[in-house]
Amino acid sequence: MKVNKFEIEHIDPLGQGVSKKDDKIIFIPKTLPGESGTCEILKSKKKVHFAKATKVDRKSDLRIEDQCPHFHECPSCHYLHTDYEQEVVFKEEALKRHFRTIQSQLDSSKIHIHKASERFGYRNRIQLHYDVEENKLGYFDALQESIVEVPKCKLLRSELQEKFDQLYQNWQRKIGPKDKAQGHFEIYLKDHEVSVHHNKNYAHGGFSQVNxxxxxxxxxxxxxxxxxxxxxxxxxxxxxxxxxxxxxxxxxxxxxxxxxxxxxxxxxxxxxxxxxxxxxxxxxxxxxxxxxxxxxxxxxxxxxxxxxxxxxxxxxxxxxxxxxxxxxxxxxxxxxxxxxxxxxxxxxxxxxxxxxxxxxxxxxxxxxxxxx
The missing domain is CATH 3.40.50.150 (Vaccinia Virus protein VP39)
Known part of the structure; x- marks a missing residue:
């Protein structure tokens, strides 16, 4: 593995740290502005590289100890290495950056931020991907084209926990002979009932917001x-x-x-x-x-x-x-x-x-x- 050095300038709207060093533009998740260290390049497209931090030598004062055991490998969450107030700041900056395409600056008086009351335990619907050959169930990481197992995920509401745990214990038994080797399960809380479906359309039975x-x-x-x-x-x-x-x-x-x-x-x-x-x-x-x-x-x-x-x-x-x-x-x-x-x-x-x-x-x- 070739070691690449990075220095994070800012966070982009996708929650990635952006490093511009030695004529390289590198996007690195789970990093913060002002941090530096080494990374592994996972994908490249022309002069743009997508990487994973292998070591952070200089840490930001914004960094905190994340509260999820899966955070560093999981593709789902992006900001658990900083506190919630800072996460909201990053999101507001992303909002303003997006709107620059239709006006040079979005008037602050027009912006209204509505924070969440809970950082964990809010999702009423969870979609988990499976791969029979790899014997894995979890969230799909598009960058590394692999499934990350998340048996202790903190995002789901407590009502989903029992079905979630049961699925991790016996999901292989639910795959029939006619099912594909790769697919997905969805655990869904709706009308006070929790259901589990596999390989159905997203939000099977009718869409509702997850929070x-x-x-x-x-x-x-x-x-x-x-x-x-x-x-x-x-x-x-x-x-x-x-x-x-x-x-x-x-x-x-x-x-x-x-x-x-x-x-x-x-x-x-x-x-x-x-x-x-x-x-x-x-x-x-x-x-x-x-x-x-x-x-x-x-x-x-x-x-x-x-x-x-x-x-x-x-x-x-x-x-x-x-x-x-x-x-x-x-x-x-x-x-x-x-x-x-x-x-x-x-x-x-x-x-x-x-x-x-x-x-x-x-x-x-x-x-x-x-x-x-």
């Missing part, structure tokens, strides 16, 4: 803003209408690709199933609006999957450009990419960062926009 407390806070924040609205609303990628469930004063059309058998909406909501990533989705979306609303809808809520909504401009055109947009994104760069397409028509009023995924680089972003 219930923070999801409630995000819903409350959105519903407070929606109290100022009146008339009709469109809840795009709305699932079962989670985000608009408490806004009974709005006649709401919930549109999503989820099968109707999993949907239970409130009296003020109506649900229509539509593949929003389909080739003619904007046209079908327009037809739904014509069928459902007799007048223009001025409130649009968008909560797409991680990939965002690349043709957001086409949907807005079909909706005759609603006055207010509330866009929730779980991958901030994709949210900003989409907002860039409509920045000439809409003004950014507020940006809310909700830390639904403490310990990790991930967070949810709510952007509130008004038609110019």
């Amino acid at each position: 219930e407390k923070m999801n409630q806070l995000m819903n409350l924040t959105l519903s407070t803003h929606l109290e100022e609205r009146s008339g009709n609303a469109i809840d795009l990628f709305g699932g079962s209408g989670n985000l608009t469930a408490t806004s009974a004063h709005l006649k709401t059309l919930v549109i999503d690709g989820t099968e109707t058998k999993y949907i239970k909406v409130k009296e003020h909501q109506s649900y229509r199933q539509l593949n929003l990533y389909g080739r003619k989705a904007p046209e079908h979306f327009s037809q739904l609006l014509d069928q459902f609303f007799s007048e223009k809808c001025e409130t649009l809520i968008i909560d797409p999957p991680r990939s965002g909504l690349k043709n957001i401009d086409a949907f807005l055109e079909k909706a005759s450009y609603p006055e207010m947009i509330y866009y929730i994104g779980c991958e901030c760069p994709n949210l900003v990419r989409d907002l860039a397409k409509i920045s000439d028509r809409y003004e950014l009023l507020e940006v809310h960062l909700f830390d639904l995924f403490p310990g990790t680089r991930h967070f949810e972003t709510l952007a509130i926009l008004k038609r110019r």
